[in-house]
Amino acid sequence: MDFNMKKLASDAGIFFTRAVQFTEEKFGQAEKTELDAHFENLLARADSTKNWTERILRQTEVLLQPNPSARVEEFLYEKLDRKVPSRVTNGELLAQYMAEAASELGPTTPYGKTLLMVSEAEKRLGAAERDFIHTASISFLTPLRNFLEGDWKTISKERRLLQNRRLDLDACKARLKKAKAAEAKASTVPDFQETRPRNYILSASASATLDDTSCPPPWAEWKEKHPGGWRPPCFFLLPLTPSVTQARGCLSLPEDRKLWNDEVDKAEQELRVAQTEFDRQAEVTRLLLEGISSTHVNHLRCLHEFVKSQTTYYAQCYRHMLDLQKQLGSAQGAIFPGTFVGTTEPASPPLSSTSPTTAAATMPVVPTVASLAPPGEAALCLEEVAPSASGTRKARVLYDYEAADSSELALLADELITVYSLPGMDPDWLIGERGNKKGKVPVTYLELLS
Numbered sequence: 035m036d037f038n039m040k041k042l043a044s045d046a047g048i049f050f051t052r053a054v055q056f057t058e059e060k061f062g063q064a065e066k067t068e069l070d071a072h073f074e075n076l077l078a079r080a081d082s083t084k085n086w087t088e089r090i091l092r093q094t095e096v097l098l099q100p101n102p103s104a105r106v107e108e109f110l111y112e113k114l115d116r117k118v119p120s121r122v123t124n125g126e127l128l129a130q131y132m133a134e135a136a137s138e139l140g141p142t143t144p145y146g147k148t149l150l151m152v153s154e155a156e157k158r159l160g161a162a163e164r165d166f167i168h169t170a171s172i173s174f175l176t177p178l179r180n181f182l183e184g185d186w187k188t189i190s191k192e193r194r195l196l197q198n199r200r201l202d203l204d205a206c207k208a209r210l211k212k213a214k215a216a217e218a219k220a221s222t223v224p225d226f227q228e229t230r231p232r233n234y235i236l237s238a239s240a241s242a243t244l245d246d247t248s249c250p251p252p253w254a255e256w257k258e259k260h261p262g263g264w265r266p267p268c269f270f271l272l273p274l275t276p277s278v279t280q281a282r283g284c285l286s287l288p289e290d291r292k293l294w295n296d297e298v299d300k301a302e303q304e305l306r307v308a309q310t311e312f313d314r315q316a317e318v319t320r321l322l323l324e325g326i327s328s329t330h331v332n333h334l335r336c337l338h339e340f341v342k343s344q345t346t347y348y349a350q351c352y353r354h355m356l357d358l359q360k361q362l363g364s365a366q367g368a369i370f371p372g373t374f375v376g377t378t379e380p381a382s383p384p385l386s387s388t389s390p391t392t393a394a395a396t397m398p399v400v401p402t403v404a405s406l407a408p409p410g411e412a413a414l415c416l417e418e419v420a421p422s423a424s425g426t427r428k429a430r431v432l433y434d435y436e437a438a439d440s441s442e443l444a445l446l447a448d449e450l451i452t453v454y455s456l457p458g459m460d461p462d463w464l465i466g467e468r469g470n471k472k473g474k475v476p477v478t479y480l481e482l483l484s
Contacts, residue, residue, distance in 0.1 A: 051205075065207065067200050073316070076323035077193075083326055084186050087333070091178045094340075098167045098175075125160030129153040147365065155358040159351055166347035173339035181329055185322075192319045199312040206308040210301035217294040353436070360438055426454040429466070429480040443473030453480065 069077075099105050104121065111118045122130075136149035428450055435445040443466045445451070453464040453475065466475035 065204060067204055067207075067312075069316075073320060073323075076320065076326070080189060080323050080326050083329065084182070087178055087181060091175065091182070094170070094175060094178075098170055123160040123163050125156045125163055127160075129155075129157035129160060132156065144365075148362065151358060151361050151365070155354050158354045162347055162350040162354070166343055169343040170340055173343060174336050177332060177336045181333075185325070185329065189319075189322045192315070192322055196312075196315045196319045199308070199315045203305075203308040203312045206301065206305040210298070210305050213294065213297045213301045217298050220294050349434070426452050426467075428483045429453045429464075430483060431479060432481055433479050435476065435479050437473065441474055443468065443471060443475050445475060445479055450483075451475070451480075453482070 095105055099108070108118050130153075132149045132153035136146040136153065139149070140146045141150060429452075431445045431447055431449050431451065433445075434447050437444040443451075445466070449468070452467040455461075455464055459465075462477055463474050464477055464480070465472060466480075
């Protein structure tokens with residue numbers, strides 16, 4: 035316990051001394067060792083990386099989990115090193131409510147059937163959202179947390195050590211400067227001064243010990259001037275500094291100079307040690323700060339993974355909603371015969387348009403078409419379809435597309451196919467050919483090449 039108290043008192047003293055030194059540096063009352071410009075730039079880049087990483091991490095957490103209570107719960111489970119319980123997504127909860135409503139209102143009624151279809155779609159959307167949150171947490175959030183809780187803490191620790199080494203170095207420089215000033219002052223003082231300086235006290239305790247043989251000047255000179263034998267009290271001067279010695283009531287200032295020389299040598303030795311420790315710590319900190327470039331590369335890779343998972347999630351959502359739209363169109367056509375079910379989006383320009391390309395800036399919406407032929411006419415046989423007189427064109431597929439039936443052609447992103455139009459055909463659809471396969475393809479999935 036005594037050892038701990040001594041260590042605590044020593045640490046408190048060091049902390050107070052460094053606090054005073056740091057305050058004096060802030061007010062310009064003490065010299066400060068400056069770091070080179072490259073090192074300062076590394077420090078600034080590291081601080082900027084840490085600040086922006088924290089912001090991106092917090093906002094990504096909000097994106098993946100908008101509920102603040104749920105985020106706090108997940109944080110507590112993580113700190114307690116316990117597994118976060120599975121939580122139902124909003125889409126899955128909506129699907130559950132719709133399924134229960136359909137069961138109570140009648141699953142065989144048109145409304146009940148529609149509720150069941152939408153419930154299944156929302157359930158798939160909820161599952162896709164769960165997969166996206168899980169993938170994004172592993173591939174993006176976890177590396178950011180590892181940097182803040184691991185690498186950055188190491189960098190901060192080494193920076194604090196570097197700050198302490200710098201303060202020690204500046205303290206040694208100040209100590210050496212004071213020692214040299216005292217040494218220079220002592221070298222200008224004569225061996226004996228009859229006038230009392232401010233840091234000397236007057237003493238008369240050794241007058242009885244002085245005799246004729248042991249009394250050095252100026253007492254011998256005083257005896258020659260006063261041969262009558264009367265001796266006044268022997269007053270002599272004592273310095274307050276511990277460096278000046280007293281020998282039988284007399285001063286030895288040359289020994290004081292020697293002691294100040296020893297103090298200067300000691301201060302120079304301490305300065306060399308402090309400089310070595312500072313340089314070593316600066317090199318360690320520099321290597322860690324230069325490792326921020328590797329951190330940027332790692333975060334870049336994680337960002338690509340996040341974008342990839344987000345793209346997959348939105349593509350799955352679009353596919354599920356497209357399937358739901360087709361199912362609703364078929365169900366509405368069965369319930370209300372002769373009713374055209376399509377989209378409210380404006381139709382894409384026909385093939386004969388003067389625009390060289392038709393590119394979709396956003397995910398397209400495919401209309402529902404019963405057949406290639408106009409209403410009331412027999413469906414065309416794809417094997418008998420031939421290119422129109424206007425000729426064919428090449429088109430690049432923008433997105434993957436799954437064929438809803440045998441009359442449609444499945445597409446893969448970035449592949450090239452041959453397309454053409456038929457008289458009386460819906461302008462939102464074209465005939466696509468790939469090898470010996472042909473079928474209807476949506477125009478919004480294509481980029482027509484000139």
